[in-house]
Amino acid sequence: MARKILLDALTGQARSRKELADKLAKKDVPAELATRLLDRFTEVGLIDDEAFARSWIASRQPGKGLARRALAQELRRKGVDDEVAKEALDEIDPDDEEQAARQLVRKKLRSLRNVDRTVATRRLAGMLARKGYPAGMAFAVVRSELDDHGFGEGDDPGDAGDGFH
Known part of the structure; x- marks a missing residue:
């Protein structure tokens, strides 16, 4: 039964050992049996x-x-x-990470045409921050993309000394 739980959980998608251990615990599989099975599945490369x-x-x-x-x-x-x-x-690859940030900014830019550059910068940098991008990279990418797309020429919050660096 416990073996079937593991095999079913691994069908269609890889899972971490902890996820599988949690699944077995949730199904009340005794800890000793779960550990033995998880070790065996790891040994044969299934985990x-x-x-x-x-x-x-x-x-x-x-x-x-x-x-x-x-x-x-x-x-x-x-x-x-x-x-x-x-x-x-x-x-x-750091270049891939930066390219992903640029793609996100370009996609979001379409919905920000009616706001000024300061608001656009704040919203775009916030979106990138929520996705885990460091502030320095986020603001550099946002500034670059806004410049490249001729977006709302004017003061940039990063230049206003308001802590957005």
Whole structure:
């Protein structure tokens, strides 16, 4: 029965060892049996937190535009060891991360045509912050994209000394 729970959980999508352990605990599988099964599934390669972390990043970074920090938080919630997560996150190309931020800004720009540059900057930088982008990168990308699209020429909040650097 416990083996079937694990196999069913692994069908269609990889899962972290912690997610599977939680699923077994929720189904009242005795801890000793759960540990033995999880160890065996790990031994034969059905559970692999390193592969899970790489796969999770590959699906979430381009699709959702999430930055390293947000991905690290998600992996931590999934129970992936910080060192395993760090190794997988180190594989993200910084240029890809910046390009993802630019794509998010370009997409959002369409809905901000009726606001001034200060408001647009604040909203775009806030969106990138929620996606886990560092402030420096977020504001650099936002300024660059606003300039490239001729958006609301005028004072930029980053130049106004209001703490947006």
